[in-house]
Amino acid sequence: MSCLFNSYDPYFKQPFGAVRAGQTVHLSLCIPEELGYVDPHLVLQKEGKYDVPVHYRMKFDGQTPHQNHFSVDVVLGDPGLYFYYFDLYTDFRRIVRGADNCGVVSWQEGESWQITVYEPDFQTPECIKGKVFYQIFPDRFCEGIENKPMPFPDRLYQADKHAEPFWQPNETGGHLNEDYFGGDLEGIRIKLPYLLSVQGPSLVTDFVRNVNNFNVIYLLTQDVFVTNNQQLAQSNAKEIDLLVTWLFRLTQDYYNYKMAAVLGIMVFIVCAVFTVVCFHFINKKEATFS
Numbered sequence: 001m002s003c004l005f006n007s008y009d010p011y012f013k014q015p016f017g018a019v020r021a022g023q024t025v026h027l028s029l030c031i032p033e034e035l036g037y038v039d040p041h042l043v044l045q046k047e048g049k050y051d052v053p054v055h056y057r058m059k060f061d062g063q064t065p066h067q068n069h070f071s072v073d074v075v076l077g078d079p080g081l082y083f084y085y086f087d088l089y090t091d092f093r094r095i096v097r098g099a100d101n102c103g104v105v106s107w108q109e110g111e112s113w114q115i116t117v118y119e120p121d122f123q124t125p126e127c128i129k130g131k132v133f134y135q136i137f138p139d140r141f142c143e144g145i146e147n148k149p150m151p152f153p154d155r156l157y158q159a160d161k162h163a164e165p166f167w168q169p170n171e172t173g174g175h176l177n178e179d180y181f182g183g184d185l186e187g188i189r190i191k192l193p194y195l196l197s198v199q200g201p202s203l204v205t206d207f208v209r210n211v212n213n214f215n216v217i218y219l220l221t222q223d224v225f226v227t228n229n230q231q232l233a234q235s236n237a238k239e240i241d242l243l244v245t246w247l248f249r250l251t252q253d254y255y256n257y258k259m260a261a262v263l264g265i266m267v268f269i270v271c272a273v274f275t276v277v278c279f280h281f282i283n284k285k286e287a288t289f290s
Helices: 187-189 192-214 214-223 230-234 241-251 257-289
Strands: 021-034 041-046 054-057 060-064 067-076 080-087 094-097 103-106 113-118
Touching: 041 067, 054 067, 187 192, 192 257, 241 257
Parallel strands: none
Antiparallel strands: 021 067, 041 054, 041 080, 060 067, 080 094, 080 113, 094 103
16 A cells, blocks of 8 residues: 655645744645545644644545545644644544554554644744754763762662663652652763764764855955965965865866866865764764763
8 A cells, every 4th residue: 555644755744844833734645545435634633731633624636546635734823732643534544653654544543743833933043053952861961979968859869870760650640750860060071072972973064064165265255365475376376265265266267177176186185084083083982981
């Protein structure tokens, strides 16, 4: 049976990922003819104690060989987390999320897909665009000061950092977070070299990207800066040139492809050597702290 629905595929869901409040979400289904007559409805429920499922009837869009196509457009006006599946309205069948994110037919409740709806005026701060964040749980990360006074008398201290957390329900059936593994700020300080090794690949990527990001230098100095160095002038270079901007000038302005080819190889060698050295250092550090 072909895929009935997959939220990762733009044919089945648009737009991809989270949506802004007030934005229209388009969802589609491909129902094989072998399932017989169906009247699919989108079942959408916002996360919340008093929120109830809402059913949206899907319209019939036509047929392709052995396939019936349905779709629905929904405007999500309130920020929050929404869960959804599809009810075929025949024989108590529904389409729920499978292990590979594709929809599967089920007669029982199953896993739902979800949509995150954010505030309409939200803008990602420029300072964190494209950044990678590494989150740690201080309590589980590292115990820097051993045998210190127990700061939480109502917790269970775990001397074995690989021990299974206490999970059994209490007398009322609730599950409490009663473990304390001793992690502290001193442990984070001790592990800072390990955090550097974790962030190493991102730093290497930033370096290589910056080597090739010559727009600021090239565009702001075009026909403005004139070199007084005769050797640089004869080679069509400037004091402020990077290897890659020099390469660009040689090919675009002077058509000196031989020298440009040499510079391209040099840029590759510099980046490759830097990457190999950094990853060698990172691997050694990571092996030490793992």
